[in-house]
Amino acid sequence: MNEFYQKDIISIKDFNKEKLEKIFTSTDKIIQLNSTDRREICKGKTLGYLFYEPSTRTRLSFESAMASIGGNSLGISDISSSSTQKGESLADTIRIMSIYSDALVLRHPLDGSSRFASEISEKPLVNAGSGTEEHPTQAIQDLFTIKKEKKKIDGLKIGIIGDLKYGRTVYSLLYGLGNYDVDVRLISPESLRIRSDSTYEIKKRLDFTESPHIEDHIDELDVLYVTRIQKERFPDEEEYLKVKGSYVVGLDLLNQMKDDSIILHPLPRIDEITADVDKTKNAKYFEQAEYGKYTRAALLGLILNKNGF
Amino acid sequence: MNEFYQKDIISIKDFNKEKLEKIFTSTDKIIQLNSTDRREICKGKTLGYLFYEPSTRTRLSFESAMASIGGNSLGISDISSSSTQKGESLADTIRIMSIYSDALVLRHPLDGSSRFASEISEKPLVNAGSGTEEHPTQAIQDLFTIKKEKKKIDGLKIGIIGDLKYGRTVYSLLYGLGNYDVDVRLISPESLRIRSDSTYEIKKRLDFTESPHIEDHIDELDVLYVTRIQKERFPDEEEYLKVKGSYVVGLDLLNQMKDDSIILHPLPRIDEITADVDKTKNAKYFEQAEYGKYTRAALLGLILNKNGF
Amino acid sequence: MNEFYQKDIISIKDFNKEKLEKIFTSTDKIIQLNSTDRREICKGKTLGYLFYEPSTRTRLSFESAMASIGGNSLGISDISSSSTQKGESLADTIRIMSIYSDALVLRHPLDGSSRFASEISEKPLVNAGSGTEEHPTQAIQDLFTIKKEKKKIDGLKIGIIGDLKYGRTVYSLLYGLGNYDVDVRLISPESLRIRSDSTYEIKKRLDFTESPHIEDHIDELDVLYVTRIQKERFPDEEEYLKVKGSYVVGLDLLNQMKDDSIILHPLPRIDEITADVDKTKNAKYFEQAEYGKYTRAALLGLILNKNGF
Numbered sequence: 057m058n059e060f061y062q063k064d065i066i067s068i069k070d071f072n073k074e075k076l077e078k079i080f081t082s083t084d085k086i087i088q089l090n091s092t093d094r095r096e097i098c099k100g101k102t103l104g105y106l107f108y109e110p111s112t113r114t115r116l117s118f119e120s121a122m123a124s125i126g127g128n129s130l131g132i133s134d135i136s137s138s139s140t141q142k143g144e145s146l147a148d149t150i151r152i153m154s155i156y157s158d159a160l161v162l163r164h165p166l167d168g169s170s171r172f173a174s175e176i177s178e179k180p181l182v183n184a185g186s187g188t189e190e191h192p193t194q195a196i197q198d199l200f201t202i203k204k205e206k207k208k209i210d211g212l213k214i215g216i217i218g219d220l221k222y223g224r225t226v227y228s229l230l231y232g233l234g235n236y237d238v239d240v241r242l243i244s245p246e247s248l249r250i251r252s253d254s255t256y257e258i259k260k261r262l263d264f265t266e267s268p269h270i271e272d273h274i275d276e277l278d279v280l281y282v283t284r285i286q287k288e289r290f291p292d293e294e295e296y297l298k299v300k301g302s303y304v305v306g307l308d309l310l311n312q313m314k315d316d317s318i319i320l321h322p323l324p325r326i327d328e329i330t331a332d333v334d335k336t337k338n339a340k341y342f343e344q345a346e347y348g349k350y351t352r353a354a355l356l357g358l359i360l361n362k363n364g365f
Numbered sequence: 366m367n368e369f370y371q372k373d374i375i376s377i378k379d380f381n382k383e384k385l386e387k388i389f390t391s392t393d394k395i396i397q398l399n400s401t402d403r404r405e406i407c408k409g410k411t412l413g414y415l416f417y418e419p420s421t422r423t424r425l426s427f428e429s430a431m432a433s434i435g436g437n438s439l440g441i442s443d444i445s446s447s448s449t450q451k452g453e454s455l456a457d458t459i460r461i462m463s464i465y466s467d468a469l470v471l472r473h474p475l476d477g478s479s480r481f482a483s484e485i486s487e488k489p490l491v492n493a494g495s496g497t498e499e500h501p502t503q504a505i506q507d508l509f510t511i512k513k514e515k516k517k518i519d520g521l522k523i524g525i526i527g528d529l530k531y532g533r534t535v536y537s538l539l540y541g542l543g544n545y546d547v548d549v550r551l552i553s554p555e556s557l558r559i560r561s562d563s564t565y566e567i568k569k570r571l572d573f574t575e576s577p578h579i580e581d582h583i584d585e586l587d588v589l590y591v592t593r594i595q596k597e598r599f600p601d602e603e604e605y606l607k608v609k610g611s612y613v614v615g616l617d618l619l620n621q622m623k624d625d626s627i628i629l630h631p632l633p634r635i636d637e638i639t640a641d642v643d644k645t646k647n648a649k650y651f652e653q654a655e656y657g658k659y660t661r662a663a664l665l666g667l668i669l670n671k672n673g674f
Numbered sequence: 675m676n677e678f679y680q681k682d683i684i685s686i687k688d689f690n691k692e693k694l695e696k697i698f699t700s701t702d703k704i705i706q707l708n709s710t711d712r713r714e715i716c717k718g719k720t721l722g723y724l725f726y727e728p729s730t731r732t733r734l735s736f737e738s739a740m741a742s743i744g745g746n747s748l749g750i751s752d753i754s755s756s757s758t759q760k761g762e763s764l765a766d767t768i769r770i771m772s773i774y775s776d777a778l779v780l781r782h783p784l785d786g787s788s789r790f791a792s793e794i795s796e797k798p799l800v801n802a803g804s805g806t807e808e809h810p811t812q813a814i815q816d817l818f819t820i821k822k823e824k825k826k827i828d829g830l831k832i833g834i835i836g837d838l839k840y841g842r843t844v845y846s847l848l849y850g851l852g853n854y855d856v857d858v859r860l861i862s863p864e865s866l867r868i869r870s871d872s873t874y875e876i877k878k879r880l881d882f883t884e885s886p887h888i889e890d891h892i893d894e895l896d897v898l899y900v901t902r903i904q905k906e907r908f909p910d911e912e913e914y915l916k917v918k919g920s921y922v923v924g925l926d927l928l929n930q931m932k933d934d935s936i937i938l939h940p941l942p943r944i945d946e947i948t949a950d951v952d953k954t955k956n957a958k959y960f961e962q963a964e965y966g967k968y969t970r971a972a973l974l975g976l977i978l979n980k981n982g983f
Contacts, residue, residue: 091718092718095718100400100401100404100432100435102429102432102433104425104429112750113770116722116748116749116750116770116771116774117774119748119774120720120722120748120773120774120775123718123720123746123748124720126718128432128437128746129748130425130428130429130432130438131425132421132425143633143635144632144633144634144635147640148632148633148634149633151651151654152422152425152632152651152654153425155429155651155654155655155658156425156426156428156429156658157429323762323766323770324761324762324766324767325762325766326761326762331765342769342770342773345769345770345773346773349773349774409709409710409713409741409744411738411741411742413734413738437741437746439734439737439738439741439747440734441730441734452942452944453941453942453943453944456949457941457942457943458942460960460963461731461734461941461960461963462734464738464960464963464964464967465734465735465737465738465967466738
């Protein structure tokens, strides 16, 4: 029996290197299969999704992943139009959705929501983003992308730039990277540094440096992971305008990078990466989105098939 | 040819005992089939839904039922974003949806809407709730649950508690129960008693007593069917607060019930049943939700297959 | 290889008579196939839709077409709940959706949006309405309906009545009719005449007359194509009320028409055609809606199968 069968995917912290590599191997298999064979993997199975925060991108990634392996999806993408509006508890909503589907996907603003929901659900539950730190399938997608594009993860110099305070993506990625021997440089304006209450946990797994200046690191990086800086995060607009320019990745910055470095972004992007970077061989954020579909397909295939696929 | 083939499901009043039993038998068959065989029943068929009132619960029940028998669903769950916004008539919307699908599901606030729509539609139409009294598939689900959990319907003492004035579920259940030899106790605050204009119709089919006090009946009941009491139904909040407590089903009340009694609820629930009841063997409302999926699958399977399944 | 394989459908101007006839032939084949064979055409393929303007009708037509040929659909029907709300560019949204699907359907308010998007998309893109003039699949549906119901297009006298200024449907139909030898009469109030900046382009392909009076043409027409007149298009309500009555097609008007004339409408209809016309043998607008499903199925089948079907 494969170890993911009927298991919940709650936190990236639950994944060690071996587990991650197992998913990567299965993802490679998904990529290699022809579409007919691929559709046998979860033929006729149903994925139920519950989005308490809007995230069209993540929902469609799961839905297309499920379609690619022969399954279908149903659920609530906009919780405001649902029974929860009538005051139904999360527990009841989870119970009912687990009746309607073979596996659940949950997006929820609160920390711990997925853990709680998984204890209620009769079906395996996948966390599609919860609270301040957890977005395990995004982290898996990011790690797979690095592995695929750089042929390894160990030994890499990885810069993560932008808003490191808000945005669960960065935290999940850091916990995931904790399984590898990597040199991480966190680059952000002072006010958007990684939260101090998470630093201790991350430090246990990973060495990292912090700096506001990308120039200090740019020529050394193998991977540059870019995140959005949102204007509304800044106490005043003046401070925003002051830092904004320093965190836009354009051709000028790319030219200072190693020839075989790669640029990633969880998307959606606003203007953190200029459009002229898109066509360079270093830009891998659209490949990253595509790998997200495959990693999710692999994960769902493992969860829903006793002997894997 | 099976008698439901290409037939509309408009009103629970159109169902006699024999018809109900036919659906129950087919539902049992659905439950017993393995998922591969089940998906042959409506393979490649399309269910079109039109919800003029939001009801995520009912829509997902139909959608998951259709998926389980191999079909797919499409339609409008939120009529406000549709062509009807441009002033299109119900008749035209029904005509078009019947072109896009093999069977239709309609939810509409007006009495008679489903009858009207079924005369327009070229495809069989299933009423998913209309007007003040009709919710035939909910009634079938409720009756099947009682039958399944109590092994019979005839001879049972059934209490229905809560808001009996608003909410079509109770009316459809009473009309459905009219086919059986049951002893019904209606329990509600004075202001939420069953509507007097329906009493005559129901009396023709069924004997029932009315009382504001659950204590008068609690130790005799085989089935307690709980419904939501909505604050906004009360003329003033004081009256609401006065009655509210008396209609919450908790362990204290459950302890006064017969050991093998069951508690049902059409869901969503707010606080009419306390969470500690959920784990008791008497709580059957989540089973009821699951049976809803199977009864709808059976119904759709009968409607769309000439010789049944 | 069939000429539509992996091709974009951007503008009806790209279609000559031969191409149109090829689609008509394939549509006839779709109609003749039994549903099991039909579902083999795009078995397991995924259609991604992006609607930047609400159009439930068009979306469901594509979705039911895709379901009928064995495929599934996913996407964003209400762009306001999507990542574009976070400021994502159309280009990025298109790129991502093209990762999630085998073909794309785009509805967008701006002229040129589909052409732009098709250059970005890695998958074939079908324009489901853009800007002021383009709605190619509606035009194909309209032309197929005329051909099917009148057995020919060449030689027909075709009246188009209503709001000819706004509404891209009329423009696409006129460009499509430019491939045939037809006599076109445009009938509208002065303020809703066809836009003068389009007249030159249309004149190059087609002869037409313009008139505010349907009475001048009614007894000669083979086809009467009716469109909505929207109150909000008029500078003042008085003018609207003045013209409104003259553009309602009822039995009185139908009685002046040739016995074998047909009445079309892109739907939704408000009150431009009275309900008593629906039952006449001349009313073909619901057939037109059904043909829309088949023409879209044929088009998608051609785009997604190298050797056609």
